Amino acid sequence: MIGARSGIGLAEFQVWLAGTAPDDAASIVLGEMRLPRTVTALLAGGALGLGGALIQGLSRNPLADPGLLGINAGAAFAMVATVWWLGPMAPALLLFPALCGAALAALTVSSIATLSTSPVTLILAGAALTALLSAALRGLILLDPYALEVYRHWAVGAVDRADVATLQTAALVALAGVVLSLTVARWLDVLALGADMAQSLGAGVGRIRLVGLTAVALLCTAAVMVAGPIAFVGLLAPHMARLTGAGGMLSQMLRAALFGGGLLLIADILGRVIVPGVAIEAGLGVTVIGGPFLIWLVRRQAEGLT
Amino acid sequence: MRRVLQILLVMVWPIALAAEPVRIDHVWGSTTVPEPPKRIVSLSFTGIDNWLSLGLSPIAYRVWYGGDAAGLWPWAQPLLQPVAGLDNGLALRGEIDLEQIARLKPDLIEAMYSGISYAQYTALSRVAPVLPPPPETSDFGASWQQMIATFGAATGKTAQAVKVTKDTQNRLNAIRNAHPQWQGKTAVVVWPDGPLIYGPQDARVRLLHSLGFVLPPAAKRFARGGFYFALDRELTEPLDADVLIWLDLGGGVGAAARHPLRQTMRAVREGREIVTDPTLSAALSYATPPSINYALDRLVPLLEQALDGDPTTAVDGSAEAGLSR
Amino acid sequence: MTRITVLYVTLAGLLLGLAFALLVVGQGELHPFSVPLDRTILLHFRAPRVALALVTGAGLGMAGTAVQTLLRNPLASPDIIGFSAGAAAGAALVIVVSGTGVWAGAGAVLGGSVTAALVLALAWRGGIAPLPLVLIGVSLSLLLAAATDVLLSLAPDLQASEVTRFLSGSFAGAEWHRVGWMGAITIIGGVFLAWHTFAVDRLGMGDDMARALGLGPDGVRIRVVAVSAVMVSVSVAVAGPIPFVAFLSGPLARQLSKQSGTVLLLSGGIGAALALGAEALSGMLIFGAHLPAGVFTALIGGPAMLGILFLNTRQQ
Numbered sequence: 001m002i003g004a005r006s007g008i009g010l011a012e013f014q015v016w017l018a019g020t021a022p023d024d025a026a027s028i029v030l031g032e033m034r035l036p037r038t039v040t041a042l043l044a045g046g047a048l049g050l051g052g053a054l055i056q057g058l059s060r061n062p063l064a065d066p067g068l069l070g071i072n073a074g075a076a077f078a079m080v081a082t083v084w085w086l087g088p089m090a091p092a093l094l095l096f097p098a099l100c101g102a103a104l105a106a107l108t109v110s111s112i113a114t115l116s117t118s119p120v121t122l123i124l125a126g127a128a129l130t131a132l133l134s135a136a137l138r139g140l141i142l143l144d145p146y147a148l149e150v151y152r153h154w155a156v157g158a159v160d161r162a163d164v165a166t167l168q169t170a171a172l173v174a175l176a177g178v179v180l181s182l183t184v185a186r187w188l189d190v191l192a193l194g195a196d197m198a199q200s201l202g203a204g205v206g207r208i209r210l211v212g213l214t215a216v217a218l219l220c221t222a223a224v225m226v227a228g229p230i231a232f233v234g235l236l237a238p239h240m241a242r243l244t245g246a247g248g249m250l251s252q253m254l255r256a257a258l259f260g261g262g263l264l265l266i267a268d269i270l271g272r273v274i275v276p277g278v279a280i281e282a283g284l285g286v287t288v289i290g291g292p293f294l295i296w297l298v299r300r301q302a303e304g305l306t
Numbered sequence: 307m308r309r310v311l312q313i314l315l316v317m318v319w320p321i322a323l324a325a326e327p328v329r330i331d332h333v334w335g336s337t338t339v340p341e342p343p344k345r346i347v348s349l350s351f352t353g354i355d356n357w358l359s360l361g362l363s364p365i366a367y368r369v370w371y372g373g374d375a376a377g378l379w380p381w382a383q384p385l386l387q388p389v390a391g392l393d394n395g396l397a398l399r400g401e402i403d404l405e406q407i408a409r410l411k412p413d414l415i416e417a418m419y420s421g422i423s424y425a426q427y428t429a430l431s432r433v434a435p436v437l438p439p440p441p442e443t444s445d446f447g448a449s450w451q452q453m454i455a456t457f458g459a460a461t462g463k464t465a466q467a468v469k470v471t472k473d474t475q476n477r478l479n480a481i482r483n484a485h486p487q488w489q490g491k492t493a494v495v496v497w498p499d500g501p502l503i504y505g506p507q508d509a510r511v512r513l514l515h516s517l518g519f520v521l522p523p524a525a526k527r528f529a530r531g532g533f534y535f536a537l538d539r540e541l542t543e544p545l546d547a548d549v550l551i552w553l554d555l556g557g558g559v560g561a562a563a564r565h566p567l568r569q570t571m572r573a574v575r576e577g578r579e580i581v582t583d584p585t586l587s588a589a590l591s592y593a594t595p596p597s598i599n600y601a602l603d604r605l606v607p608l609l610e611q612a613l614d615g616d617p618t619t620a621v622d623g624s625a626e627a628g629l630s631r
Numbered sequence: 632m633t634r635i636t637v638l639y640v641t642l643a644g645l646l647l648g649l650a651f652a653l654l655v656v657g658q659g660e661l662h663p664f665s666v667p668l669d670r671t672i673l674l675h676f677r678a679p680r681v682a683l684a685l686v687t688g689a690g691l692g693m694a695g696t697a698v699q700t701l702l703r704n705p706l707a708s709p710d711i712i713g714f715s716a717g718a719a720a721g722a723a724l725v726i727v728v729s730g731t732g733v734w735a736g737a738g739a740v741l742g743g744s745v746t747a748a749l750v751l752a753l754a755w756r757g758g759i760a761p762l763p764l765v766l767i768g769v770s771l772s773l774l775l776a777a778a779t780d781v782l783l784s785l786a787p788d789l790q791a792s793e794v795t796r797f798l799s800g801s802f803a804g805a806e807w808h809r810v811g812w813m814g815a816i817t818i819i820g821g822v823f824l825a826w827h828t829f830a831v832d833r834l835g836m837g838d839d840m841a842r843a844l845g846l847g848p849d850g851v852r853i854r855v856v857a858v859s860a861v862m863v864s865v866s867v868a869v870a871g872p873i874p875f876v877a878f879l880s881g882p883l884a885r886q887l888s889k890q891s892g893t894v895l896l897l898s899g900g901i902g903a904a905l906a907l908g909a910e911a912l913s914g915m916l917i918f919g920a921h922l923p924a925g926v927f928t929a930l931i932g933g934p935a936m937l938g939i940l941f942l943n944t945r946q947q
Contacts, residue, residue, distance in 0.1 A: 036821070116943040124936060127705075129937065139926040231773050288774070402803070408672055409814070
């Protein structure tokens with residue numbers, strides 16, 4: 001309901017719901033701009049929040065973020081490489097290479113990480129691949145100014161890009177990720193009791209990792225598809241979930257998803273109204289809200305976190 | 307006013323001085339060019355155009371982006387001629403490579419619009435006289451008028467430099483005078499993926515300004531004097547102009563065609579849209595005398611078609627770019 | 632010979648060989664004793680770049696491993712907890728406001744130091760615990776990166792790509808007085824960190840362990856973090872933010888030597904090797920253009936890290 005364009009209120013909302021004036025500017029804004037935007041924010045934020053809780057649980061590192069699997073970097077690199085290879089093209093066409101890049105990156109990290117039981121291996125492998133891909137990306141950008149132009153606008157995640165078809169595909173990808181995450185949640189609780197205990201209960205560390213990482217990859221890919229690389233949500237949402245209570249892994253993950261979706265939605269709405277007329281993308285808004293918030297959260301909890 | 311002064315300054319420069327050492331003041335002091343240079347290396351991103359417009363071919367030049375295999379756009383291609391006894395026309399890409407430049411044995415290194423650092427300036431000064439940005443300008447603050455005037459002074463071609471500047475200025479004035487109906491009309495330049503609207507500092511907006519166009523009030527308010535801003539897609543007020551120019555930088559203008567509020571825009575309904583293809587967009591971005599000439603050749607007819615007051619006149623290129631009404 | 636001796640000898644040979652090759656091999660023959668131009672090329676173009684790569688890489692490697700060990704987290708290197716981002720944002724601010732890169736170095740040192748002070752101040756709650764410090768650092772880092780993005784969008788296209796170039800990190804702008812600055816900082820910082828290695832390694836095992844040995848955890852943390860921040864900020868000032876050297880050197884050194892703790896000297900050596908290798912690649916033409924060294928540090932370090940992880944996990 002809140003946006004830059006004035007003159008859209010309850011009356012226009014009812015007209016849009018009734019569908020009596022489909023060509024009216026207000027109806028177009030509501031149906032083709034604000035609705036997809038809201039769905040995008042909730043979907044991407046929720047997926048990232050859930051993915052963040054999962055990867056922090058898997059790696060036992062509260063600094064972990066779904067971007068750590070190299071998924072954002074993989075998507076960005078594949079996109080820019082396509083532009084560089086095939087020449088300039090419409091940004092909408094770049095979705096497919098982005099998807100392939102994300103999937104490949106996730107696969108690489110998962111295959112190395114599942115070989116070892118040490119959480120440090122996962123972190124190091126993910127960070128090394130992210131470093132590698134983002135360096136290659138920077139090289140290509142410096143070679144091709146048009147690629148820089150495309151990347152500069154994609155790199156700040158935003159929620160106003162996806163159309164309905166993309167949203168549907170992404171929702172399916174995310175759904176698969178959610179199902180897998182729910183399966184892993186229970187195992188993670190067991191794993192917290194120790195690897196041996198988990199093994200004896202039939203939950204091998206390797207298998208938990210494989211399923212868990214696949215879930216994170218699916219969730220993060222869905223978010224990248226609709227909104228580009230959104231920083232911070234995956235890091236912050238699990239911390240918010242932990243703040244609001246302990247509980248099992250399952251309830252923490254669900255809370256993280258809710259917080260993630262809400263966070264992105266609020267960031268988007270604030271981004272639209274702070275400087276009227278000028279779009280401040282949600283990716284930027286999340287950082288501006290999330291940064292100070294995380295600092296505050298950490299200071300509040302400083303005694304508990306050691 | 308400043309521009310007139312500059313031209314006057316160049317005009318009173320005695321031509322006889324050319325054979326003697328020329329001192330050129332710049333942002334980091336001054337550089338002396340001992341004699342008219344033969345082996346010029348141009349590190350400015352738009353340097354090659356400006357040198358060619360003076361009839362001089364550098365032995366090496368920096369490529370900004372695109373163009374043909376040698377990094378030249380159509381307006382510069384015919385101007386680059388081989389010079390007897392000179393292996394000219396080497397294209398330099400990417401970072402400034404000090405050793406490569408030194409091995410070309412230049413007698414002038416021109417870097418007025420290159421982003422050269424002070425360290426690179428001092429290092430290269432060990433090899434040949436270097437021309438960094440003019441006094442009190444930023445890295446990319448040199449105008450084409452300043453560059454042409456300085457190039458002319460450094461090579462003893464001041465008369466030629468004055469002529470190039472005057473010819474371009476005269477052509478702009480002539481077009482402006484021939485179209486009194488354009489004065490005070492609003493024009494807005496937009497990159498469709500975003501959409502990004504270019505502000506009053508942008509070279510393309512400045513060129514339109516010199517033809518008599520102004521920014522729509524809403525766009526001017528949001529731009530706050532800057533180079534560009536990202537427009538909230540819900541708003542179409544800043545796009546509400548007498549002529550709406552979609553910039554195709556090579557990725558097409560699909561985002562303009564798919565804009566949900568397209569049918570509510572006045573410029574669309576009244577047939578006042580222009581699409582500048584990648585070459586024309588580049589000509590507008592380079593903003594050098596040859597590129598401005600090329601841009602005017604192609605842009606003026608499009609502006610005439612868009613602003614004839616008749617919504618049914620097709621603007622060349624718009625339908626091909628996928629914009630329908 | 633022990634594994635560690637072999638490592639040191641190999642690394643020293645690699646560094647010497649690379650440095651020599653970079654000085655001698657170039658775009659043509661070099662006769663520094665007879666041709667003045669060649670002397671200029673050797674003494675003022677090539678040598679400062681090689682020297683700057685060596686001292687910057689070594690400084691970043693040592694600063695990185697010290698902070699990672701101290702804060703007990705491989706992700707907690709100075710380039711991830713905000714010092715690099717702060718220095719880069721400071722430099723970008725100066726470039727965009729002044730329209731030129733001349734004062735970028737001062738902006739970098741100021742930005743990095745202010746960020747480090749801010750991280751320490753915000754993390755102080757009657758003491759400094761590692762995890763809050765890291766989380767606050769990461770938050771600030773992301774905030775500053777966002778601020779740098781906003782700064783970029785305020786600049787015209789070419790200025791923006793110039794900032795992007797600076798932010799990629801490069802030794803191309805090397806000159807002897809920059810080498811002097813960075814060399815001095817690397818040596819002073821390195822000696823300081825070596826002097827603190829014992830304390831850092833004990834703190835890396837836990838605060839109780841350190842206290843039992845009579846070490847004050849907070850004092851050590853503040854001193855080591857502050858010194859590392861200065862090392863990183865000065866490196867950004869002289870060469871731009873060379874990415875991933877601080878982050879990768881420590882883990883590479885630990886995985887290669889199979890030792891735990893700071894492994895300060897080895898990390899410094901690996902950092903120098905990464906930087907020098909990247910400098911060598913940046914001297915080559917890639918698709919007709921030279922790319923800044925900062926692009927290559929991770930292109931070398933990333934696969935090396937993945938490969939070593941793969942081998943080490945296979946051995947388990």
